[in-house]
Amino acid sequence: MEKQVATFEVKKGLAQMLKGGVIMDVVTAEHARIAENAGAAAVMALERVPADIRAHGGVARMSDPGLIEEIMSTVSIPVMAKVRIGHFVEAQILESLGVDYVDESEVLTPADEANHINKHDFKIPFVCGCRNLGEALRRVGEGAAMIRTKGEAGTGDVVEAVRHARTVLGTVRRLQTMPDEEVMALAKELGAPYELVKETKELGRLPVVNFAAGGIATPADAALMMQLGVDGVFVGSGIFKSGDPARRAEAIVKATTHYNNAKILAEVSRNLGEPMVGRQVTDIPEADLIAKRGW
Amino acid sequence: MLARLGAQVREVRLPEELDGLDGLVLPGGESTTIGKLATDYGLIEPLRAFGQTKAIYGTCAGAIFLSKDAERNQPLLGLMDITVERNAYGRQVESFDVEVPVPALNGLADGDPPVRAVFIRAPLIKTVSGDAKSLASLPDGRIIAAQQGKLLATAFHPEISGDDRFHRYFLKLAA
Numbered sequence: 001m002e003k004q005v006a007t008f009e010v011k012k013g014l015a016q017m018l019k020g021g022v023i024m025d026v027v028t029a030e031h032a033r034i035a036e037n038a039g040a041a042a043v044m045a046l047e048r049v050p051a052d053i054r055a056h057g058g059v060a061r062m063s064d065p066g067l068i069e070e071i072m073s074t075v076s077i078p079v080m081a082k083v084r085i086g087h088f089v090e091a092q093i094l095e096s097l098g099v100d101y102v103d104e105s106e107v108l109t110p111a112d113e114a115n116h117i118n119k120h121d122f123k124i125p126f127v128c129g130c131r132n133l134g135e136a137l138r139r140v141g142e143g144a145a146m147i148r149t150k151g152e153a154g155t156g157d158v159v160e161a162v163r164h165a166r167t168v169l170g171t172v173r174r175l176q177t178m179p180d181e182e183v184m185a186l187a188k189e190l191g192a193p194y195e196l197v198k199e200t201k202e203l204g205r206l207p208v209v210n211f212a213a214g215g216i217a218t219p220a221d222a223a224l225m226m227q228l229g230v231d232g233v234f235v236g237s238g239i240f241k242s243g244d245p246a247r248r249a250e251a252i253v254k255a256t257t258h259y260n261n262a263k264i265l266a267e268v269s270r271n272l273g274e275p276m277v278g279r280q281v282t283d284i285p286e287a288d289l290i291a292k293r294g295w
Numbered sequence: 296m297l298a299r300l301g302a303q304v305r306e307v308r309l310p311e312e313l314d315g316l317d318g319l320v321l322p323g324g325e326s327t328t329i330g331k332l333a334t335d336y337g338l339i340e341p342l343r344a345f346g347q348t349k350a351i352y353g354t355c356a357g358a359i360f361l362s363k364d365a366e367r368n369q370p371l372l373g374l375m376d377i378t379v380e381r382n383a384y385g386r387q388v389e390s391f392d393v394e395v396p397v398p399a400l401n402g403l404a405d406g407d408p409p410v411r412a413v414f415i416r417a418p419l420i421k422t423v424s425g426d427a428k429s430l431a432s433l434p435d436g437r438i439i440a441a442q443q444g445k446l447l448a449t450a451f452h453p454e455i456s457g458d459d460r461f462h463r464y465f466l467k468l469a470a
Contacts, residue, residue, distance in 0.1 A: 003393040010390045013415045013455050017323040017355070039331040041324065076367070076381060077325050078416065100387035105315070124389050257332055258308055 151214015
């Protein structure tokens with residue numbers, strides 16, 4: 001067999017290597033170095049963290065390729081970057097830079113309200129957000145090699161991350177005990193490809209790695225998501241919007257590894273300084289909710 | 296995969312969890328993360344002691360962690376006489392899979408087909424010396440698997456393609 005690049009197994013494979021890890025949003029090369037030294041499994045390179053995108057308003061787009069390249073040359077761990085939902089040209093640009101993963105992200109302003117990117121067209125793997133199993137499997141159907149539950153980015157409020165993780169994982173559990181003849185009806189209800197629903201039933205989990213994102217701000221938040229059953233966590237604004245980013249980053253990495261060890265969780269939660277200020281999701285007007293972007 | 300092969304397995308995050316084990320798998324991931332957490336939770340010396348008598352199998356980042364030199368300042372176990380270069384094949388877009396013959400695995404499967412090796416931001420095993428020996432290499436000669444006594448290292452991920460021969464080979468080393 002000739003050498004093959006970019007098979008779906010290779011794309012899914014990198015996400016396998018991130019399992020049990022923390023992916024951190026960084027906006028400068030210096031942040032990226034702090035993240036790597038703290039034990040991050042990967043970094044997400046972007047111009048503004050979600051909390052600032054929220055505060056700024058306006059249209060949020062793919063970051064400057066110069067910034068992404070600078071971060072890529074600074075760290076040895078994988079570098080991810082975000083594109084707008086449906087903006088396949090931004091994805092082509094990131095692919096040409098050689099980033100390790102593209103996040104087709106609701107945190108940026110969507111470029112297409114009807115269609116997501118056909119991710120099968122790319123050599124580079126994609127991660128996409130979801131709120132429920134149907135949304136997750138639609139993205140996998142389009143070629144996503146990794147899924148993250150959306151939560152509500154830039155809030156520091158974990159409630160939506162919990163809701164979305166429970167919804168996805170709860171539906172998988174329901175699917176597992178379901179007789180085969182009911183699977184098609186569930187696929188219809190979820191609006192998800194039947195073959196992928198069947199595969200999820202057989203595997204007893206999503207066919208790709210599933211992280212949690214959106215609102216994780218403390219070591220305890222990270223461990224909570226891990227105990228709920230996700231494979232790892234994204235931390236966006238939670239680290240670099242806090243009082244002592246290096247310390248908090250390291251604490252969240254340790255909490256994600258030792259998520260079942262309350263003693264270690266207590267230890268790493270000590271003296272972390274100010275957490276990000278945060279904003280309660282229930283105080284945010286419906287129209288400003290980020291998780292609703294995409295379908 | 297080891298559980299499917301009949302082994303009793305558990306995860307190790309702290310030194311005391313090594314007690315009673317016959318073998319240990321150091322998985323893929325980021326070797327910088329593995330090294331940092333192993334250092335902070337006092338696992339480096341217990342792992343070095345474990346590797347003196349017990350079997351260890353390192354895949355990808357695990358292979359880097361077993362090596363004595365990764366051309367970079369990061370915590371390593373230094374148990375195997377191999378040197379590695381991290382991300383030697385490039386970034387994720389250059390990740391690939393390929394079939395390679397591995398003579399050491401002969402007899403573990405009918406007809407001894409080549410192993411389908413999946414390389415993900417993989418390291419290169421640059422040199423093997425001392426008691427370490429090469430088990431497999433790419434057609435261009437680059438080494439992708441090595442063994443030293445009960446210590447086993449592969450730059451790629453056999454578990455991803457579902458081929459269990461390296462894991463069976465490892466269980467024999469651990470037994």
